[in-house]
Amino acid sequence: MDLQYAKRQFEQYLDNYDRADDKVRLKIVHTYGVTECSRQITGRMGLCEEDRELAQLIGLLHDIGRFEQIKRFDSFESDVMDHAAFGVRILFEEGMIRQFVKEEAWDDIIRTAIARHSDFKLQGVSGERALLHAKIIRDADKLDNCRVKIVDSVETIIGVTAEEVGRDQISPEVMEQFLRKESILSSARKTKMDYWLSYLAYFFDINFSETLDIIREKRYAERIIDRIPYSDPKTAGEMEKVRKMLGVYIGEK
Numbered sequence: 001m002d003l004q005y006a007k008r009q010f011e012q013y014l015d016n017y018d019r020a021d022d023k024v025r026l027k028i029v030h031t032y033g034v035t036e037c038s039r040q041i042t043g044r045m046g047l048c049e050e051d052r053e054l055a056q057l058i059g060l061l062h063d064i065g066r067f068e069q070i071k072r073f074d075s076f077e078s079d080v081m082d083h084a085a086f087g088v089r090i091l092f093e094e095g096m097i098r099q100f101v102k103e104e105a106w107d108d109i110i111r112t113a114i115a116r117h118s119d120f121k122l123q124g125v126s127g128e129r130a131l132l133h134a135k136i137i138r139d140a141d142k143l144d145n146c147r148v149k150i151v152d153s154v155e156t157i158i159g160v161t162a163e164e165v166g167r168d169q170i171s172p173e174v175m176e177q178f179l180r181k182e183s184i185l186s187s188a189r190k191t192k193m194d195y196w197l198s199y200l201a202y203f204f205d206i207n208f209s210e211t212l213d214i215i216r217e218k219r220y221a222e223r224i225i226d227r228i229p230y231s232d233p234k235t236a237g238e239m240e241k242v243r244k245m246l247g248v249y250i251g252e253k
Helices: 003-014 022-045 049-061 064-073 083-093 107-116 128-151 154-158 162-166 172-179 192-205 209-217 220-226 233-252
Strands: none
Touching: 003 049, 003 064, 022 049, 022 064, 022 128, 022 154, 022 209, 049 107, 049 128, 064 083, 083 107, 107 128, 128 192, 128 209, 128 220, 154 162, 154 192, 162 192, 172 192, 172 233, 192 220, 192 233, 209 233, 220 233
16 A cells, blocks of 8 residues: 555546646545544544555545536535545546556455445444444544534535524424434535534534544634624524533543
């Protein structure tokens, strides 16, 4: 496995897309961010060098299907394309994986991790090592998504300004799911505030204490909450409940 070679090949793959496009740029930065988060998580876990490099390789390739989704649909929404399934298709059914890693030894683990990284819940993964890497990429993806929600334009992320998000309300069904400490179903999201709250519900689906340590150290929950000016009084009150609930949850975990 040659991680630097894989990165050079990934850069060549990106030449097929408009790097000046905000959504493409966001996903390029996110890809390298997830790769770095995978390195940090596995380093804190004390995994062997091969598993640390394998986790980074999976991070590099996990969103490869996103770039074609943006090119075709100018959208990140899952209802227009299943980017994980498309990534598996181009890598393994069309054989692109050999452009990034010459050996076949890790194919099953890579395929499983990419296929399952955006599932609503991680279930039914067989094999201890495959499950380990499926969990790592899910944590690393969420961890870098915290950074995205803090540093990138709210309008690029969600399609409207931060002020417009803050004037919206949270749907009762979505708030109830959050209060049950559950991830938010995509089909349940109706308002822009539903979307913003769903990003905070990511924290209920973190697998490793090492990931939560990073979330706590970087104050990601508080900083994502503070990104939006909540001008709707009902929303402002609910978000203070969210702040307190996440503070306790992340602290206890």
